[in-house]
Amino acid sequence: MHWQLDLFILTLVIFCALAAISVKDLLSTAILFGAYSFMMCLLWAGMGAVDVAFTEASVGAGVSTVFFVAAVFRTTRRTKD
């Protein structure tokens, strides 16, 4: 992988992680968390871990996010921090 692309994804991963824990709305957290998982999966695919990346794409970015949204739907979007 080109190092420019690598660096870009690395920055996005950290940005998404920080945003997911600091944004003040749980639904946004869910979406940012999905984005974080997807960026992570790209990173792993770049390192040649295709199976792990595939799993993370289907689990982390897919099903986990859906669970998360379902849980937010059943509870609340409100958060103080």
Add this chain to the structure above:
Amino acid sequence: MNSVAPALLILAPFLAALLCSAFSWLERRLCFPTALLGLCVSLLAALDLLLQAGPAGVIQYKMGGWSPPFGIEYRIDALSALVILIIACIALLNLAASHRQVLRDMQDRFGTFYAVYLLFVTGLFGVTATGDLFNLYVLLEITSLTGYALIAMGDGDRGPLSSLNYLFIGVIGASFYLLGVGYLYIMTGSLNMVDVARLLPPLYGSSAILVAFVFCMLGIWIKMALFPLHVWLPNAYTYAPAAVSRVIAPLMTKVMVYVMIRLMFTVFGLEYVFEQLDLSRTVVWLATLAVLAGAVMALAQRDLRKMFSYVIVSEIGYMVGGAWLGNELGFTGAVLHILNDALMTFALFLVLGNLLFRLRGVSFEDLRGSFVGMPWTMAGFVLAGLSIIGVPPTCGFFSKWYLILAGLEAGAYQFVAALVLSSLICAVLFFRIIEIAFFEAPGPSSGDTGQNGQLREAPVSMLIPLGLVSISLLAVGVYAGSVVRGVIAPFLGLYPIP
């Protein structure tokens, strides 16, 4: 071909769990017999393993037929066979004892409950028997995950919350352990315990190995609730349903102590732990703190369940201290205490279960006069209490004796002082309760009473396990010598303490 006992040990409860879960949709009455059968088979396998492991030294079982560094192997020595036997006995007895309580409390979901319970026990067996570092993590997670679910079943108000807190801390613990395994893997390239132990000596000076050791230990300590890391334990054990806390309280922490011993002895090696690192003194101080803090906090409680939870925190300090004193006596004391403490805690929580079956709560006010109504239960309580205090004919005395001798030999006088002090505090604790239960008149609100308003004894199906455990408290005390000769001596023969 090897014996199939190691595979049978894991598979019997695992398959029984699957069947239980299937039966919960089909024919619920079959769930309990299936669970009972599964645990009986693994009890037999455990007995077989103990008998084989004594003379043979180590029993190996290669999963999938692949030889060790490539595949996963099970390695069972005399010590792990002993721990496995304790797990099998306690899980089976608790299953039998809690049947009525589970039927009453869980109503329409007891089939699923039994499935989760069996998976929990499977995980404990696996953690004890496995010879692979990563397999240990997976099984640890099974145990924890089922543990969270079981604890959350309890007391509607606080159960889920304390379970979620336990989950957060448990995940941190397990992840720390996984990090430690990762550091070991990056430095050695292997995951098999024996293989790692073989590859480690040239790397002893490396800081990565040091960090691997620290993180493995931190993870395990979090899981076993060593003093500053114990915050999850009291709430989780207090608000769990009685049928669950009875099996989690005696087994979970003790198995973690065993895992710690296993990592110290078979993976990192004693030479590394006691000679390369200068941590022994620090950890013994930590253990001393744990013993004292647990005892003092237990003194402050007005609820029996909370009190017992803090007693467990204190007992963990005994075992960790004993294992880290770095002499044979200390190790003997620690292993004996694993056995004894599992039995004592089990007896205490059986008593709790019986009381909770009849009483509304177990704060001190509720206990007034319970001796009159429930003489057998309270007799068991007295015996377990004496054992925790360490009064001679009971088993608690012998492990404490070994630990005190070991502390004197190693020159860890603060540890000895803490042991004596905590025994005194325990004496105060238990005699205070016995006084309340024996002398004070029953209060007006004593829960489930019989026709004439009297408190009734717990059902026989719950008393028999209590009786058996109480007898074993005495029997293990009498046969402590043969445990030392039959189990601990062979183990120390394999891994001599420098």
Add this chain to the structure above:
Amino acid sequence: MVDLLTHIVAKYNYWLYIILMMIGLYAMIVKNNLVKKLVGMNIFQTSIILFFVSIGYKKGATIPIIENAHGNGHGGKQLLIRAADYINPLPHVLMLTAIVVSVATFGVALALAVKIYQRYQTLEEDEIRMRLTRK
């Protein structure tokens, strides 16, 4: 200076995982909202997975699927396979398991969060504690 730079380039993936781990752990300890803590937990777990995947990486090697295995039929004795050509598959296997464990934990934790919300009508830890003490 060049020395330091090569050092950074050689290890930056390990550093990245440490940063992510710190973010996750910090969120788990400090955040007040239970679901936020859960997100922290997941970031913590993925950072460890990133660490393991980084262990497996090998320069000049390709993904761990043997090429041209189809044509030679099963058994593949004729095929010359060199370890240097393929990435180490073992960490990938371990991390597949770890991902599964993390999603299982996540599911159970969300179920617990829903249950807690039903009981207390809030997900904030301090508000729950307030309700408990008021009773």
Add this chain to the structure above:
Amino acid sequence: MKFFGFLIVSLCGGLLLYASSEFPDWGDPDSPASRHLSPHYIEESLAETGVPNLVTSVLADYRSFDTMFETAVIFCAGLACLLLLRKYKPETDRYYRHIPTGVILHFKNSRKSLPVGSEFELMDADWVPYDLVIKTVCRILIPFIQLYALYVVAHGDFSPGGGFQGGVIFGSSLILLAISYNLRTAVQRIKERVLGFLCVLGVLIYAGLGVLCMFLGGEFLDYSRLAAILPADPVHVRALGMLGVEIGVGIAVMAVMAAIYVNIASAGRHDEGL
């Protein structure tokens, strides 16, 4: 608390950073991790197991015992969600829609019910009218997603993928059904009891194959013993055994994912939800 947390975190981070200086360089082909076990897996596994995807061969054969418990972890999660959230009592507040007129009836605190059929239908408390576009697109998409999931399971030996990924994809197609129609339809299509059975069945296929190998005289999960009953040589039969367990994993994961979603989205009542 903030300061305390920061202290712990920086302590852990510092410790890890301190150790990472001893690591072999990133991507170093001579690191211990790449030299000790992995050459055997890379060079021998095709000859020993007949599967070109090394991750699959290590996952489902060398370390298949781990993978069985990985499936068990997922199974535990499904059971745990069921145990924690499931409520069997139906809600007493119910909404019905009269289909011809679109009139909505609200039953408060009553046990009365209307026959659900062509005239009345049950509806959610926060009901949104069906969107024709979403419904049609999902209807077309779902079969393809499921086909792809089956491909991923079956082709896990040769390409990235396998039982777990395929199961998740299949499960997400069921979740998509629940999202695009409504949860009630999805639960009616796939009964809870069926999901429960599929969970058990998947894990049972895995464990059962292992036990079968024991009965044929080998160790637990030693697939080469299956050669006694399957018409294939001992190497090829390992690939078949792996396919078998992958199918088991796929079934279990699919069912558990759907079950967790249904339980969380409806808070255990299995009637209305996202």
